[in-house]
Amino acid sequence: MKEREGKIRLVKVKLKGLKKYFGKVKAVDDISLEINPGEFVVLLGPSGCGKTTLLRCVSGLEVVTTGKVFFDEDDVTYLSPKDRNISMVFQNYAIWPHMTVNNNIGFPLRIKRYSQKEIEKRVNWAAELLGIDNLLDRYPVQLSGGQRQRVAVARAIVMEPKVLLMDEPLSNLDALLRVRMRAEIRKLQENLKVTTIYVTHDQVEAMTMGNRIAVLNQGILQQFGSSEEIYHNPVNTFVAGFIGSPQMNFIEVEIVSQGKELFLKTKGLEVSLLDKYKDKVSKLSGKRKYILGVRPEHIYVSGRAQTDKVAATKGKVYFAELLRSDTVLHLEKEFGFLVVKAPGDLKIKEGKEIEILVDLLRIHLFDKDTGKAIF
Amino acid sequence: MKRQKTPMVLKIKQVITIIIVGLIVIWFLTPLVLITISAFASPSDYYQIDKVIPTHFTLSQFKSLFFELEAWKAILTSIKVAVVTMLLSFVIGLPAGYALSRYIFPGKNFLKLLILATRMFPLMILAIPLLIIFMRMGVSDSIWGTSLAHTAMVLPMIILISSSILSGVSVDYEEAAMIFGLSRIQAFFKITLPLALPGLAASAIFAFIISWNEVFVATILTLTNRTLPAHILKTAMASPDYFKFTGGFIMAIPAMVFIFFVRRHLVTMWGISLK
Amino acid sequence: MISFSLREKNWIPYLLFLPVLIYLAGFIGYPLLKALQLAFSSEEGKFGLENFITLTQDSTFWKALKNTLYLLITIVPLQVILAFLLALFVNSRFKGYMTVLYIISIPLALSDVSAALMSYNIFTSHGFLNKFLMKFGFIENPIYFFGLGLSSRAFWVIVLTELWRATPLVFVILLASLQMISKDYFEAADVFGFSKWQKFFHITLPLTMPSLQSALLIRTLFAFQIFGVVWLLSGRDIPILAGEVYYQQAELNNFRLAATYGFIIALICIIISWVYITLLRTKHLEMER
Incomplete structure (x- = not known):
């Protein structure tokens, strides 16, 4: 709990030879990545390519088959999610239906035994940042999809995590809202400078948001680079065909x-x-x-x-x-x-x-x- | 900092799981196994006090129960009552279930609430007035009287279950059929009904079993045309123990067959019917 | 729920409902009125509270009420706790949990008569329990559970039988609601640092609370209607409300008193339901609309 006051410490994430097999299915097959402190990295690929599994391995929700996950020099491979100091935005938001917005955002802090004053301060800070400070007393059923999305993001940033994980957070929003949230999340990350891993199947999202993009297919890392590199110098036909519209x-x-x-x-x-x-x-x-x-x-x-x-x-x-x-x-x-x-x-x-x-x-x-x- | 589970911890967890499963199986199956043994055990073995597990088995108490105590008549009555209940509750309940699943109309919530309320109400207390009414109608002490009362008891459940099962069949299929030239009624019988059939069949058996098991109303409404539970309740106290076990065993058979057939629908169906 | 647009034929759903309404009116509504009339009429057929006065002066009524309540407060809490533990266990989805689910469900379809006979088979003087205990020298003479003056022993046999028979009922309600909780909520809890217990108390419990409450209500209501098990195992040694309805009608042919007992059962059930509905509300579901 060193980070309680003061700035967030930026963390480097290193994946080393990560493999995750479900029986015979190789969901993630020998992936190594190094993500710089404060970087926004997008995992991009078609559905079933292993990007979500990879993210879940970083979060600790999945236990890796072999390989290592490092946050800075700390080996976190076998730590449970709660000990990793991460937070996550889920595809279906997963905001708890029986808690008010206030509780949804503040409860994780309460569990970490922050003082009541500190919790209030932080919840208000996050709520204001996301523009949901007027919704704090509502229950999730009373919120629109976009508002739920904001609650999920607020909950994720309020803990000031070392690493922020996002699993297709915009896929359930309508097109207009998606474009707006895209920009908002990007700006938010730039301000917070938290190391972020973002999963999507949408190449436009990937190109516009990521500092770097990791393109995955069938559990294998195809290419890892800036959007410019990936667009202009695709390493194989898969990346070349997946990026760009209409297709190459x-x-x-x-x-x-x-x-x-x-x-x-x-x-x-x-x-x-x-x-x-x-x-x-x-x-x-x-x-x-x-x-x-x-x-x-x-x-x-x-x-x-x-x-x-x-x-x-x-x-x-x-x-x-x-x-x-x-x-x-x-x-x-x-x-x-x-x-x-x-x-x-x-x-x-x-x-x-x-x-x-x-x-x-x-x-x-x-x-x-x-x-x-x-x- | 806590590490994720080691193989040792997993092993211990596995052993604990097996122990709990064992306890559950013993607790729930022992009475069934024991009554099956007793149903076939010879009376002399039963009265031999140092014989825990009988060694001589016989069908004689089945025979005397069936013929001397006229249980065959009761079984037949039970089946008739249960079948009539099943059919009647479906003919009356299915249209209502369909209405709940496919239409939005003013008063829908009220009707739903009404059905739920009847479900909660202790319907057994209606046995007394029903007896008087049936006596006046001339259907007292008949399978019809019992069936009519049982239908009133299972109807709310059938409506709720069938509406939930029909909701599970996408309206799209029905609409597609109507676009391609079927009338609404045809679409229901040719498209929706076949798709919903497994679930509906399960709920039909459900109705059958409730009627088969019901003892209070059946006992009050009948004197000579008794269903099996009523017959056992009336005669069991006065007959030797081994008849009771055989009777209990016979009553349990349809239940076990039932559970086997509907095991896939179990949680959802009971979940709905008891909510 | 999607509906066809049928503006010009909006009487159809009512037509579909008509048979049910007629049936319920005829076989529930009318008998209900008849029952009321019976309960409130005197021997000469005049309106009055005579039956209720007779009842309250009869010590059996108070005994029946007391026994019913005793059974209720012994059985229901145990049942709900046991069922919840079972549901949590089965919901952990270990290998082969479907088979366990199937085994637990068997008593669901058994009648109370059958269940009573099964436990009679175990607890009677020549039953398995006594024979077993004697065989291995734990006791010399059989323990009698049934018969005059032994109603406190029979009481516990009844409790055990009801636990065996009706716990699965609560179990399936709770399991269904546990299965409906999205896995996401637990994963989010994992990520945000909940411990095992915190997950249980702050996610599982509040989200199953509505089902837990309705299971509690249903079991409470059913407990007032308990009949078959008690009647078969103890006869009138343990008088209970539903048993008295049966006794008054079938043995004494006193329709009015039987109906009065019935009326009281119904009244208690209605009051309990009403109290339950007004007291227990789940905020996050209530505010939906």
């Missing part, structure tokens, strides 16, 4: 050399490689299959390109999604559909053939068998 185009290609030039080639598309990629490709050995990845926003409609390093091709517009802010074009190509994100003011008729330009600087190449990125 994946096209099976062959590598063809013509004199000094190298091309990625398939029927209907030929992309020449810039010098900076050539080294990486020329090191490749053997006859392998490759996948070209290019995001819809990195293919331009003729006349709208911002660079001249492009590869041109043509395609027939099969379907145009007119979002007005953008236009998403689905073009018919020999290798399947190619999705292009064009400006919203573009006037295009379905069935018409148009010219498009692939940005040569923004292409990705993956090994087809392993899915790993070559560049």
Whole structure:
């Protein structure tokens, strides 16, 4: 109880070779992560990828199969949740229905034997911070979803925990409220500077909130990095496909050399490689299959390109999604559909053939068998 | 700081669990096992004071109970009464259960409260006036009188249980059927009823068992057409012990079969019916 | 609960309810009035409190009332505590808990007559208990539990029988409500530092309280109607209210006094329900609307 007065001590969280098996199912498979003091880290992945299990291992609600959890240099792997000095916001809030808002927020403090005065001070502080100070005497059944969410967050921060855990806290809110709470939680964390681990399946949440993002799939850590890294340098086809909307185009290609030039080639598309990629490709050995990845926003409609390093091709517009802010074009190509994100003011008729330009600087190449990125 | 459970602690916990389970099993099963033994034990073994566990078994007391004491008649009456009760309570109660589960209408809460109140009310005290009414109607001392009284007793339960079971069947299925050309009544019989059938069947058996077990009203309402519990209550005091055990055993059989069949619905159904 | 929009046919639910209402009016409402009339009419058929005066001057009535209350205060608390412990245990979901649940539930479907005979089988002079104790030399002569002058022993056999028979009833109510408590509440409690006992007293107990209370009420009401077990095990040696209804009607053919006993049982039940409903309210459920 050193932190009772004064500032919160920032804690580094270290996961080392964490595994959690449920029978034969490998929910979390050998994950190591280091989270810096005061950092906001998002665990991102599709449902069933193990992100919630990982969070629960950090909280102590699940006991790990093997591996270690450290808070700073303290090994907390086998501590029960109450001894870890953490707090958590649950997906369904889990605010206790038989306690008033005041009690919900204050009860954990009472259990830790804080003085009545201190409890009152802190509850008021947290309630004001979340804008629920007028609801303190209500019971949860009398609150709206958004208000319950705020109570859950207030309860989580009032203890001034070493680590704050959030398990899809916004998934039960409607879209408008979600955007607002997103910003509020982010600002709150910036002010409190508490080390935070946040679980979500929503890539927009992840991109906008996290200092760094850990992308998980099937219990395995795919990539851990800033949103910029994850967007621009995805390490494999999973991360590349999971981040970004509409999804990245994946096209099976062959590598063809013509004199000094190298091309990625398939029927209907030929992309020449810039010098900076050539080294990486020329090191490749053997006859392998490759996948070209290019995001819809990195293919331009003729006349709208911002660079001249492009590869041109043509395609027939099969379907145009007119979002007005953008236009998403689905073009018919020999290798399947190619999705292009064009400006919203573009006037295009379905069935018409148009010219498009692939940005040569923004292409990705993956090994087809392993899915790993070559560049 | 407390560490999380070590294997040793888990082991001790496991042993304690096993001991408690053992105690529970012994406490709840012993009377059943013992009455089964006694039901078949020969009277001479029973009266032999140093013979704890009988060694000679016989069906003779079943025979004399059935025929000399005319228990077969009582059993038949019991079954008839229980079946009539079951059918009657369903025919009357199911529509009301459906109304509660599918409609919102003014007075709904009042009706629900009314049913709950009848559930709480000591209905046994109605046996006296019912006897007088049935005597006037000319159905006293008949299976009809007893069935009518039993139906009044189980009806509130059947309504509450069936409404909760029907609520468990999504309205969407019924609405989809109505969109695709079925009338509301057809939709109920072709879609909702089959889906709710397992639960409804369980509650039907439930009604059967309540009627089968009920002793107070049955004893008061009948003289010659006695149900089995009434018959046992009236004759048991005057007959030798081993008849009592055989009678108790026969009465317990449907109960055990019942519990076996509805074990999946047990907690929910009793939870509803007793709330 | 979603309803179809049926503005033009809003009489349908009432139509569906009609049979029930008619039936209940005929077989509960009317007999109830009849019972009232019986209880308040004198031998010559005039309105009066004669029956109540006869009753209160009869020492058996007071004995019956006393015995019923004794049984109530011995059985009900034990039953509720035992059932709660059982429910907590089964709800811990150890391996094979479904089988245990099934075994505990068996007495649920047994009649009181059957249960009484089962315990008679154990406690009678030639019963298993006596034979067992004698065989192993704990006693020389059988202990008699039933018969004249032994009503205090029979009383405890009745208590045991009722505990065996009706504890599962309370058990399922409590188990159902324990199962309804979301796991999240306990996980949140874990995270926010509750100890095992704090979880029990601040989460489990308050959240099961409504069910605990209604189980208590139901058992209390049923205790006033207790009949089969007592009648079979002790006859009128332990007079009880419901037993007197039966005795007055079946043995003495005194319909008016039987109805008066019935009226008193009903009155007590109504008063208890009323007190219960006004006294015990659960705030977090009440304020919902």
